[in-house]
Each structure stands twice: as C-alpha cells, then as structure tokens.
Amino acid sequence: MxxxxxxxxxxxxxxxxxxxxxxxxxxxxxxxxxxxxxxxxxxxxxxxxxxxxxxxxxVEGEDAIFDSDGNYLQLFDNGAVIAISKVTGNAVLTYKGKIRAEVEKIRFSEISALQKAAREL
Incomplete structure (x- = not known):
C-alpha cells in the first residue's frame, strides 16, 4: 500500500x-x-x-455487486469479471468476453486465488 x-x-x-x-x-x-x-x-x-x-x-480495489438474485459480481480494473451464483455456488472468471476459469461449488477459501488470477490477467 x-x-x-x-x-x-x-x-x-x-x-x-x-x-x-x-x-x-x-x-x-x-x-x-x-x-x-x-x-x-x-x-x-x-x-x-x-x-x-x-x-x-x-489502495487497490475492485467493485463488488450483489444483485437481487443473490449473485456476486466482482469487476476488476483490467476488465476481468468474477461471477459467483448464490444458488449453485459456481464461479466463473471471464476476461474480454472469454471464460478463463470455472469452479464448481467454490469454497470461500478458494475465492482469493480466483481474485489473484483475475488481477494477473
């Protein structure tokens, strides 16, 4: 910082x-x-x-949005997006419109690794 x-x-x-x-x-x-x-x-x-x-x-920061359906979206400065479904628990990392990573039933402890991957794209 x-x-x-x-x-x-x-x-x-x-x-x-x-x-x-x-x-x-x-x-x-x-x-x-x-x-x-x-x-x-x-x-x-x-x-x-x-x-x-x-x-x-x-400090570095990203926008996080919770929509009315309980989905979590995290938007990164480089254009990467993490979307996590509250219903299924599945997470998707997209960059420039392409899926770069998918995690089924993501655990809370795994989110930081996905965020790190998004920042490094």
Whole structure:
C-alpha cells in the first residue's frame, strides 16, 4: 500500500523554503520515496503534518455487486469479471468476453486465488 502526504501549494513552498532543499526532495519526502529517505525527510513529513498536510493511502480495489438474485459480481480494473451464483455456488472468471476459469461449488477459501488470477490477467 502506497502512502503520501497531501499539501497545498503554499504548504509545499513553505517546506522548500524552511529546509532549503529542492522541490524534488520535498516531493520525494512527502511521497515516502526510498531514495529520499533520511532524517531530513522525516522532519519534512512531520512539519507538513503539523501545518495541515493530510496523510493519504493509495489502495487497490475492485467493485463488488450483489444483485437481487443473490449473485456476486466482482469487476476488476483490467476488465476481468468474477461471477459467483448464490444458488449453485459456481464461479466463473471471464476476461474480454472469454471464460478463463470455472469452479464448481467454490469454497470461500478458494475465492482469493480466483481474485489473484483475475488481477494477473
């Protein structure tokens, strides 16, 4: 999971001026980039948060839909779709209109493997 500190342009300019470093170094510190990790980076982040900066996280996610018939659909950013029937327990992974995997009576513990396969298409 990636994280960063969001600041206004005035806050950003203040950090550049106070620490006497380049804007790229401040940006790298606020994005937790490895090549900019040092004691100054920690101070930059601390002051940014004290002056109203917001710590944000970037997470991957997919849409999940439960329809009125009790079916589960999970839509992935790459176009893959997992459909699980509540009635039969069967799961189907499709990608670009083609069935890539089918699992009869899928177990809860098997869903994460199907999700991983969908993400990797």
């Amino acid at each position: 990636k994280r960063y500190i969001e600041t206004t342009s005035d806050q950003f300019d203040f950090l550049v001026e106070v620490f006497g470093v380049s804007p790229r170094k401040v940006r790298g510190a606020l994005r937790f980039e490895a090549q900019y990790e040092n004691s100054t980076s920690a101070k930059i982040r601390n002051l940014a948060l004290q002056r109203g900066g917001k710590l944000k996280y970037v």
